[in-house]
């Protein structure tokens with residue numbers, strides 16, 4: 001397939017105003033000015049997409065969500081975090097079957113694709129046959145599924161992790177499985193201690209099908225350290241959660257820490273030292289009143305900060321264009337400096353850094369040899385005219401609904417309609433099932 005005559009955004013610096021991308025199987029094989037690319041591939045018999053007046057970008061990477069929580073979108077809003085979790089979210093989730101989780105993931109996958117996201121990291125409960133992975137595959141979305149681990153269900157969760165690795169890791173070239181210890185206040189020290197060995201073993205056994213990572217919620221709530229001390233009777237040295245985690249030998253470039261809001265200097269130094277990735281979720285953090293990460297400081301230190309929406313119950317969308325804009329704006333007033341988190345760096349966070357944080361070194365850039373995850377937007381719109389700086393448009397002006405075509409792993413999955421599944425059918429199934437679930441938790445009418 002050749003996409004020609006488009007404004008090709010290779011990465012956060014390089015772009016061609018009239019460029020072309022060539023895709024063969026699941027890979028990008030050539031990128032450059034249209035004229036040069038066509039000359040190199042003349043008579044090759046590729047299908048051609050004319051992208052005149054379009055912007056062609058690497059697919060966006062949503063590096064932190066709980067995608068099946070589309071089923072709980074708008075179910076409970078504007079409540080304090082612990083009350084929201086304990087009184088509303090967890091009781092509802094207790095009724096979800098594997099089929100429900102698959103259906104929620106399928107709905108979230110369609111939403112993600114519609115909005116130009118081609119890869120998600122999603123941590124949730126796992127059932128062997130039907131789960132997030134099976135939902136993502138039905139839509140054709142790339143995803144890393146995190147098998148949630150809590151200390152009260154540790155043995156069962158770890159068993160499920162191995163089941164998921166065997167069944168789903170590498171499946172259809174789209175899915176990876178990862179370890180998802182929920183948070184330091186829901187995972188006890190004995191469990192943390194066991195995780196490095198499990199991660200190593202998983203990479204030894206299954207790493208050839210894709211790097212296995214570990215991801216957890218870290219420093220989302222300002223009361224977290226206190227909560228950990230009270231629950232597990234442990235010391236958080238110098239009030240540094242990363243100093244605490246360091247002693248379990250779990251910090252590395254394969255560790256992705258979501259949120260990282262309430263940190264001190266020692267924490268930042270350790271994140272940098274161990275090359276830990278950070279997933280910044282500005283919209284959900286604002287909605288839950290948690291505060292937000294000091295991303296300018298992290299980026300300045302060379303920390304890989306990627307972007308996430310967090311779950312659709314705490315956002316309430318999976319819209320990465322909206323997230324890019326929030327990420328660009330959120331720290332400017334605090335720093336009293338509009339030059340922090342400029343548009344092209346935010347674009348890098350939503351693409352290249354997202355891919356790296358999920359353990360892909362061949363994703364997030366339109367480069368030969370990289371995976372063919374490509375999104376095409378229409379720029380023939382009032383709000384995208386004129387164009388001076390393409391990154392400014394992508395972060396500040398473009399809307400997710402400007403997305404016209406989505407290609408994942410070399411296959412078109414959206415081109416004005418979903419290729420792999422019927423949206424109407426998914427919406428009807430979700431509406432019927434949610435009605436039944438509300439009856440179960442005593443909130444039906």
Ligand SMILES: [Zn+2]
Pocket residue numbers: 064065066217258310311
């Ligand atoms: Zn989360």
